[in-house]
Amino acid sequence: MAMENPATSQIPVAGGAATLGSVAKNSESLSATRKKPLEIALFWIFALCAAVTVFTTFGIIAVLVTESAPFFREVSLARFFGEKEWAPLFNPPHYGIFSLVCGTFLVAAGAAMFSLPMGLLAAIYLSEYASPRARNIMKPVLELLAGVPTVVYGYFALLFITPLLQNVLESMTPTLQRVTGNPNLFPTIEVFNALSASIAIAIMTLPLVASLCEDSLRVVPRALREGAYALGATKMEVSLKVVVPAALSGIMASFILAVSRAVGETMIVALAAGASPKITLNPLESIQTMTGYIVQVSMGDVPHGSIGYQTIFAVGLVLFCITVMMNLASISLVKKYRHKYD
């Protein structure tokens, strides 16, 4: 609107005597004189805004490294990575990070087992099968599911999923006893267990996987699908043998990102997974993840500056490294994929 006036007044000037060359020259000198202080100041203000994100990353690294340095002076890396137990507040203390890492990946792998295939199937439906109308209904629902805060999923895992699992396991016990031939088999599920946290995280990451996979599937050129149909392939064959392989790097990127999200998830595991760090593959037991440990210590009354308190920075550093590696892998896969069909 505001542009209309100067626009009409300038047209005769530009369209008048000037040749193409002199217009270009003119605008050059114009832009040179027009570089007002405001323009320059704004450039630097915006650059500073962008730099805030860089400072954030460096800030995180600096804090984690400097705050965990006293811890690593006390506890050797060999102990940190070698010991099998994690009990920094006990006497004698144990500092084996592996049992926290193991708990973290038990939960994350359990979540991935549900969320990755289901997310991909949902993405295939949305991208290959759904009518525009169905898509317009389904996608918002997935987005709403993605908007549920993690503390709500934690509540849900503890008070809905765990009791449900207990009921299911109870009703399955006779069958299990018959199948295994062991009448004394009573599988139990603890109140805090890795499985219900896994399921809640799976529900949480499902929309992420579905929407990122769908984005990758939709980029696959239509010609590939048409070619496969022309060769007589069914819709499933087109989806699974043409579209999915063509979008594989994008799909992988979304899978890695989902696992990274599961590794970093905090409130669900803090509420539902328990607080007993151990090396186990049994999802029915109580475990502890890296994030769960950090929350437990920061809520407790461990004195600042003690080695017990410094552990949270050491654990945070490990957590940060793991997730950054995953994120970077995912980012580079996405980049590779973007170049493929550009």
Add this chain to the structure above:
Amino acid sequence: MATAPAPLPDSPSPVPPKYQPLASSSAHLRRRKLASTLFYLLCFSVTLLSFFLLAWIMSGIFKQGIPYLNQQFLTSFPSRFAEQAGIKSALYGSVYVLCVTAVFAIPVGIGAAIFLQEYAGDNRFARFVQVNIANLAGVPSIVYGILGLALFVRALGFERSVLSGGLTLGLLVLPIIIIATQEALRGVPNSLRHGSYALGASKWQTIRRQVLPIAMPGILTGIILSISRAMGETAPLIMMGALTYVAFVPRGLRDGFTTLPIQVFNWTSRPQVEFQAIAAAGIIVLMTVLLSLNALAIFLRYRSNSRL
């Protein structure tokens, strides 16, 4: 699993189909078509499952929390007795913290996006910042809590205050705002910028009068989503030591606070059933606000999509 090329639904004999008698080949085709239909049903039901999950979560929580949801719950402070406890301080705390978050993150986020999209071009620094932002978007929220604890609470001496909490959440949602704004700016056709320059407008005039108004719906969507993300975030605030028992309303930026999700977490982790029920009531309040925010964002996005 599903990503690997699946075997043909059926390959009964090593003889290629074209040498087989017609009847068997049509049986083969029928089986392939059946498999395809079954696959469709599988995909569809998995997608439908998300409906049921949302419905299951909501109905379960509603059943638990509705009896406790009344005016007294909204206007009372937390208490040792479940029936007297309320979320007044948590509501105020959430609003205060979110105000700080918004005031910090919205201008900085939009500014960073403008820099990357309109000024920076494609040089090494811009690419580095871009990867950095994508990575920050995936850093666990609790790590931001560690940063907030060391930087705002201790180094800058803001204590465990509204200011610290708001700034921490601001850093957390910054990547979301930047990515959404960049996307919106990218959607503005270059011809508009060129037209504006051709009429003699400066860079900032072009951005302010041409680019930003068109990108506004997308930017707004990003802002709403980031605010709703910040509102539901618990871990970083717990990490930096937001108090869980707060029986006062914060009066300023330097006051202690609690927020709705922290209150919910606190009540959920208690063993008593009554507290878990008022946690559900708290969740209903939280989810009502969040889902309306998200629905608004989704609506805005779909409207602007259908307009372009």
